[in-house]
Amino acid sequence: MTQKWRFAPHDESQIRGLSSEMRISPLLAQVLIARGLRDALSARSFIDARMSELLEPCSMPGVEQAAERIIAALNEKRRITIYGDYDVDGMTATSILLQCITLANGQCDYFIPNRLDDGYGLNCDAVRELYEEDPQRLLITVDCGITSVKEAALAKELGLELIITDHHQMGEAFPDADCLVHPRLPDSNYEFPHLCGAGVALKLAWAVCQKLGDGQKASPKMREYLKCAVGLAAIGTIADVVPLLGENRILVRYGLGALAELAPLGLQELMKVAEIKSGQTLDTEDIGFALAPRLNAAGRLGQARLAVELLTTNNQDRATQLAAYLDELNKNRRTVERRILKQAREMVEENEEWNDHPTLVLAHQDWHPGVIGIVANRVAEHFEKPTVLIALDANSRTGQGSARSFAGFDLHAGFSSCAAHLIRYGGHQAAAGLKIEEDKVNDFRLAFAEYAVSAPQPSDHDLQVRIDAEVCLNEITKQSVRELDCLGPFGQENPRPQFVATRVELAEPPRTMGEGGRHLSLVFQQHNTKIRAIAFGKGEWASQMEEDGGPFSISFAPGINRFRGFESVQLQLKDWVSEKSKTPVTS
Structure with missing residues (x-):
């Protein structure tokens, strides 16, 4: 199946009108219209995306009852255990509730199942073990549990109080827990169903902070904690690849800012090993391609507890040690990944x-x-x-x-x-x-x-790549890219603007780069404008493009490349067509 480019309709008068009314460039106006934001009111609301637009936490099904049970456990000085998951969403969700309850002077610990030995979600052996260790504890799942019918029945039989918080697909039967927290429970009126596990955990922590305060507002100490927690929720949201729209986009937008100012000690150290400059404003690519893979490596290789420790430690030496170790785990993960990919391709060919x-x-x-x-x-x-x-x-x-x-x-x-x-x-x-x-x-x-x-077959729409506009390369400047960044943060269902330029030549031969020549570095030229580009995971395109020789039509997402204090426009090449052969290349 070859994906085809689907161009958004171009209405010059509509573009001019929106550009004039909002005092923005015609290019930004064209992208807004292409994404369905055709009037100034809806476009401005999308661009501004204020924290005040987040839904009240207790409007989510189960949050108020769960928060009351947590407050009761705190007052009774019972142990509270967070039962997490081994991916980044589960790690950040665990860290959010662990810090909240600890700051409230609660006795809190956490349990992360081993990916290799325990598998995903609640398991009966762990439930029995936790009960036998402390029958009076309150057990709270994050990012798992909504399909754990058998495990919840065991907890009920034992008399172990269980709160399940999750966001995953539900089964036909629901677990008989003491409380279920999920944005898509039946008969729910919650307006945003796409939160990840960390987003659900943040809403619960927010409700707990409200109840510890005056019922509506958290104390100054807990408000400061919540700012940091939004940063952790942003990491989980990006890593779990949920739609970056609505509440998710707001959480990520403000969470990225919070991480630049209030990143936990361990994350600061992880940023250093990932070569992210201290104090710089992060973007979703920094999380998705630098921080999340290092955190995920711990979970993938059976050591997720270390990632939670990194996210919550207050010990400088331990933070430095853990960040270095997670970086090494990630290198090992990449080696294993390359070997499996080679074997998988060979199996299909055989x-x-x-x-x-x-x-x-x-x-x-x-x-x-x-x-x-x-x-x-x-x-x-x-x-x-x-x-x-x-x-x-x-x-x-x-x-x-x-x-x-x-x-x-x-x-x-x-x-x-x-x-x-x-x-x-x-x-x-x-x-x-x-x-x-x-x-x-x-x-x-x-x-x-x-x-x-x-099953329902992919529609033409599923197989098409949405193109926001056709442009000339001289329109893609640092100023225009920065203006387009107001549409971010970018991610699932809110991708970076994608453009097409035609009659583009190679200014120099393409060259492969990265481990095993997986990536491709290029310089494109259109008239007098030259721009560098990179194609991730497309090293095999080098010989094809050299052989075809151009001119090309190229599809790309523009961004700013920052290197050693210098900034320049860089295109991320998504797709290309030789204008000689008119043969599309699969994205």
Whole structure:
């Protein structure tokens, strides 16, 4: 499937009118109109995105009851345990509630399941162990639990008080916990359903702070804490790839600012090893490509507790030590990832019959279960199919799988249709996980492919790349890029503006860069304007572009490259077409 460019309609009079009324450039006006913000009122509201627009925490289902139970546990001086998850969303959610309860002078600790031994979410062994250690404790899940029916029933049987906070896809039955906190519970009137686990945890912490204050406002100490907590929620939101619209965009916008001023000690050290300059305003790319992978490496390699410790420690030496260790883990993760990706591609090439399947299910005994999710995403993009990678365990004869979608395919619905072949599964439309018996893998492969044949097929819209405007390269200046940044922060469902320029030449031969030549560095020229560009993960384009020779039509997202104190415009090349052959290249 080749993605095609879909240009937004161009209405010159509408662009001039909005540009004049808002006193903005025609380019920004054109992008606003292309994104459905056609009048000054809606455009200004989107650009301003104020913190006051966040919904009241107690309007979320279950938050008020959960906050009251936490306050009661604090007053009774009972232990409160946060049961988290091993991804960045779970780590930041755990840290948010841990700090809130600790600052309220509560006795608080946390439990993060080991990705390799325990798997995802609540498990009965952990519930029993926590109960036996302290039967009076209050157990609060973050970023997990909404499908843990059996585990919640065990907690109820034992008499262990359980609050479940989550944002994931719900099953047919709900866990019988003492309190459920979820933005999409049935009969909910909560207006924004797309918060991540850290966003849900922030709303609960906010409600606790209100109740510890005068009922509406938190104390000065807790207000300062909440500013820092917004920064942690921003990290979880970006890392979990939820839509950066509505409340999520507001949290990330102000959270990035908070991280520049109030980053926890451990994050400050992590920024140093990631070579992010102290005090600089962060953007979503800094989180998504520098900080989140280092935090995630700990969870992927079975050491998520260390990431939570990094986010919450007040010890300078320990923060420095942990940041260096997480950086080393991330380097190890990248090595493992490259090996798995090579093996996955070879498996597909060796099994030609899989070319006819609308999905891919790959399994191997040498794969690391903590890394396969990243690789599944790359395989899905490369082969343009929903992909499941399964790490098999020779001892238990079972496998842990991670899946990534393509072109809007609903993974959770697909797994539900194949439930008879699975031990368990969970997740949502775009990303999901499973556990399976080794001898059921082929049956699952065939059933999953069969479901995909009958499932709703990708529409033309799903396979098209939205282009905000056609431009000349001389329009892409530092000033225009900075003006476009008011549409950020950018991410899922609110991408950086994407443009097309035609009749563009290569000013010099493209060259590969990065580990294994994965990335591509280029210099484009159009008339007298030259601009540098980079194409991430597209090193193979170098020979193709040199062979075609141009001129090209290019699709790109512009940004500012900051290096050693200097700033320059840099294009992120998304796609290109040789104007000689008119053959589109898959994005």
